[in-house]
Amino acid sequence: MKGYIAKRTGQMLLVVFLLSIFIFLLVSMIPGDPVYAMLGEEVSQEEYDRVFHELKLDQPVIVRYFSWLADALRGDLGESTQFHMKTSEVLASRIPITLFFSIAAFIISVPFGILFGVISAVNRGKPLDTVVTLIANVTACLPQFWFALLIMFVFAMKLGWLPSYGFDWPWVNSMGWKQMIMPLFCLSLGGIASTTRQTRSSMLEVIRQDYIRTARSKGIANNKVIYLHALKNALIPVITILGMRLGNLIAGSMFVESVFNIPGMGSLMVKAIQSRDIPVVQACVLAIALVSCLVNLATDILYAVVDPRVRFE
């Protein structure tokens, strides 16, 4: 097991290293002059020289990469060109908000998804299965931004039950709880749909195995067979999908944050892209990639814990 964890961690570090090269190269990939691209054509010569030097464009690429990497490892990812602050300071207040929404939506969507998936698989072919599968399939295809707008229109603008946008931590503003309901619902829904689909198909695969038939023929109660024998095995492939889900939830929060005007990383990244604030874009991509890699590593280890065969592959 230790060997497996060491191997996977090594692979993850390699992936992070490759990603860091890609993220660094984002600046060099800008067509034309990167300084003009970041600051606009009407920049003064002094300002141009300052940024040119700051981006270390007067040095070779390799030197630039390693000095960028050394700075990044110290948490210094350069200065935001739109806020004129360190990118780490810009990100510090935003990362917790995005992580909060992603993790909360994850915690909500997993149990519901598994529950609906099992219900659907157990009732295979019956109307209940058809309804659950249909809803899950349709929900998985809905554009998240559109759905967010739809519920905002209905529950905030038409019915006036919930505040239409904004975000405050509940301990700062008591309205915070109400502000969270719609974004969380919207984010969780996609997660519930895909977990339902995955659990259903994995459950159907397991139910037809011989050992389930054996358990049934021994006269074990149906519920016991389903929840004790089948579900335990059916959840193994679901775990791999769950790792990806958290990454997708972070990506999904881009849209939800944009619709509900939540000051998280998503809205920051959109603003940074529109104003070509490349250091902030780099920092956002790096942060999201790091979280995804760590989650993937955690899922792989969890996977090896529940399915010992994986360790020996």
Next chain:
Amino acid sequence: MKDTKNIKKFFKTVFARKVTIINAIIVLLFIFLALFAPFVAPYDPDKPDFAAFLQMPSTAHFLGTDNFGRDVLSRIIYGTRVSLIIGVLAVVVACAIGTVLGMIAGYFGGWIDDLITRLMEAVRAVPQIILAMALTAVFGSGIKNLAIILGISSMAGYVRMMRGQVLTIKQADYIMAGKLQGNKDFRLMFRHILPNSISPIIVMMTQQVGSTILAEAGLSFLGLGISAPTASWGSMVSEGRNYLMDNPVFALIPGVCVAILVISLNMLGDGVRDALDPRLRGEA
């Protein structure tokens, strides 16, 4: 002869289910709208009419008008073009690059395989939409750029699938025989391995068009994709969100179109997958 027989059999299996037929008709309808937009659309999609802005649906404007007085229905019809063109082009780009890289990785093995596999792991570590956003920051948007960006950000799946295919096919006797005959590597790869792994590629392509259209709509909604005045569904939702109280149809119907097209494409993709995979025939 045998090929046409197989193709006939394939279509027969695909369209054996009513659901697949319905979805195919819906997709064809969208393709028709995209192709014949100038003849179908009642108005010029880009022509503003300041005497008639933000009107609710009426007989003159079936879905009302937007904040510039442009006809929403006409803009939706023209928006079909953007969605379909980007959806299909991006999938072609992803498939072309991904298949070749996957084939090279699987065929040659060794350090080439390691390098490509690790690179693709790195690409997959970043969620598709984030990667696409980062690339639009650098290269800008527009139909051509978006197709390439969305293609690049979704190619990792093809690499992985194709690599797996090659690893299996490589073991087959006919590949060994081809090698012994003195065939060049690239000839073996493109003439023998590629045609034998065509069906999972087709399945993956049909299933990816939908998600690519969804991604394009998302980017356009965020203001990073197709921008004004070109009509695209995502940017229409984005423009319309500020006028939900005046004409909710303006923001909401383009989103419905995205959903219907994506659902139909995905279900059609599932139909194709089931028809090509005999184990899945007759299952939900």
